[in-house]
Every structure is written in structure tokens, then in C-alpha cells.
Amino acid sequence: MIRTARPFAFGAGILALAATLSAAPAHADGSFLQVDLSPTAADAVGTVARGRLNYGLSFNDYDGGSQAGASLTYAFPLGDIATLKLGPALAVTRDDDDGYEGLRGGGKIVLDRYTPTSFGAVYLLGEAGTIDNSWFALVQTSFGNSGVSAELSRGGSDTYDEATFAVNKRVGDGDVSLRAGWRFIAEEAFVGLSINTF
Template sequence: MTAATTTLGYTAAMLALTALAAKADGEFYQLDLGEKTRTAVISVERERLAYGMVFSDNIGREDLTLTASYKFTLGTPVTFRVGPALQIEGPDTLKGGIRLVAEHYQPTSFGSIFLLGEATTIDRGYFALAAIGFDKPDVTVEFSYLGDDDGFRDKVAALAFGIPNTKARFRAGYKFDTEEAFVGISINTF
């Protein structure tokens, strides 16, 4: 595939997932830009079904991952999601697998705590996130750890500042293994 074909494919996937957002119970969008990396995330939820897309360009290594999952609980305050995942790695490598997510959101007297753990059979990938949100000032502190058995690893710390009268947040952070600062924006309607 050519670069133009790859870009068209990524754009089509993003538009398809965005179209699902019109009927969703909640959506999450995020775009982070650094000197060497860029990441775009879309997550759309409707009742028990969720759809997602992650595009990452990490020092010239482009990946597009599409996911669908079913949400359930097991009588605990943890929500689980399980479903298929499809990854386009570079312009011509297609990988499929299963993705499992466990997440917990807890309102607190000062704001909220959000914990998420994700594992996929694609390259034995993993992602862990802890986010502590404060109401005053409207800021969230995030720590994440991600990687796979393809040799990719990173630890990330970020601050997200609420933009008044919107659901958008300005993000700034640092990727420790990549040794890169980044800025971004996120929108969360959940």
C-alpha cells in the first residue's frame, strides 16, 4: 500500500467510528502530538457495546488498531470489556486478536479516581492507566504504562486541564522511554 492509501484507510476508519458517536451513550476523543510521536484515540459506547480506534505513529512506526467490545460486570465495582481487535501495522501487516479491559471509576470528595488495565493477544500488548481528577482546580493527573512483546515500552505522565464551559481538556505530558514531551487535547462525554 502507498502512503496515500494508508492515510485514506485511517481517515475512513476514523470517520466510521465518529459516525457511531451520534447514537452513543458516551464518547472519548484524544489527540497527543510530540516531536517524534503522535497518537489519536476514539472510543464510542452505546449501551453494552463499545467501539474504538487508536492510531499511533511512534518514530515512523505507524499502527492503526480497531476494536469492538461487550461490557459486563461480575458483581464487583470493576467493569470488564472483551472483544475482537484488528491492527494494521505499517502499511501492509494485518494482525487480529482478542482484547480484554478492566476499568473502575470512583467519584471522591475531591474529584475522581479512574483505573484501567488492558491486555490484547496482538503482540501481547498491554496498557495500564491511573488518573486522579481534582474538581478545584479542574486538573487530572495521569500515569500510564504500555508496551508489547515487539519491543515497545513507555511510561507516561500527563496533566489534563479543563477548558472552561466545555468537555475538552488541554493535555501536557512526558514519555519517559521515548524521552519526549507532548501536548494534546481530549474530549470526554461519559
């Protein structure tokens, strides 16, 4: 059964993500944090890249429970084509009726590519994981120095299914962007923010 998401007070998860992202980045490294909220969804994801190592954290709250995950992947540059990242992942799931299901382990594979263009840039991301047979794909286009980008994403697993459209607007010249968009399957709007130091 596909579970829908619901709002949840996940301040502890956000604090953990923020603490992870606060480490001083090395040259060409970066951090990414994104939080999205809607009437039935509360999602947060964070990534820190240090050299070829990529640390990831995620938290999702949905109708019936929640899930927190962590991953550690190692990057393999594929020339000018893309970057392949492979590594282990962990997840813990809580069911509102049955409590915690326990810690589960698995693997994660990520393929991404960033391409500068005459109008800005295009970013492509695809990932898959063995925990709950999860998968995610994203296409994001940024428009020059306007600070505006637009994205389409599609993701799913044994317990999740969603497609989204979002528009991001950078605040000033900093790393923070405000987000707004639409969840097609849940048929609802969402708002959020992201911090990107890449």
C-alpha cells in the same frame, strides 16, 4: 527491537475517529477521543460506548512505520467493583522499508473502574491484547470542579515500551481538555487534546 515514534501527518485517521465519535450518544453512553504529539510520537485513540458495546480505534506512528487498530468489546459489569470488557481486535501495520504486513486479528480484554471521591474522582484502567502482546495501565485522578486531572500510564508490547505522566485541563465547561506531559522512556515532552462525553 523496540520502535520509537515519530511525527506523521495522520489527518485521515483523525477524521475517521471524529466521524465515529459524531454519532448521537444514548443515555449514559459516551465517546472519547485523545490525540498526543511529541517530537517522536503521534498517537490517537477513540472509543464509543453504546449500551454494552464499545467500539475502539487507534493510530500510532513511530520511527520505522505505523499501526492502525480497531476493536469491538462487550461490557460485563462486575457489580460495584469494576467493568470487564472482552472482544475481538484487528490491526494493520506498515513498515517504512517493507510496506504493509497485512491485517492481523486477536483478542482484547479491558478492566476499568471509576470511583467518585471527596476531592473529585479516581479512574483505573487496565487492558491487554493478543496482537503484539500489548498491555496498558492507567491511573487518573480528577480534582473536583476545577477541570484539572493528572494521570500516570504505563504500556508496552513486542514493539513498544513507554511510561507517561500527563496533566489535563478542561476548556471552559465543555468536553474538550488540553493535555501536556512527559514520556519517561523516550525522555521527551508531549502535548495533546482530548474530548470526553462520558
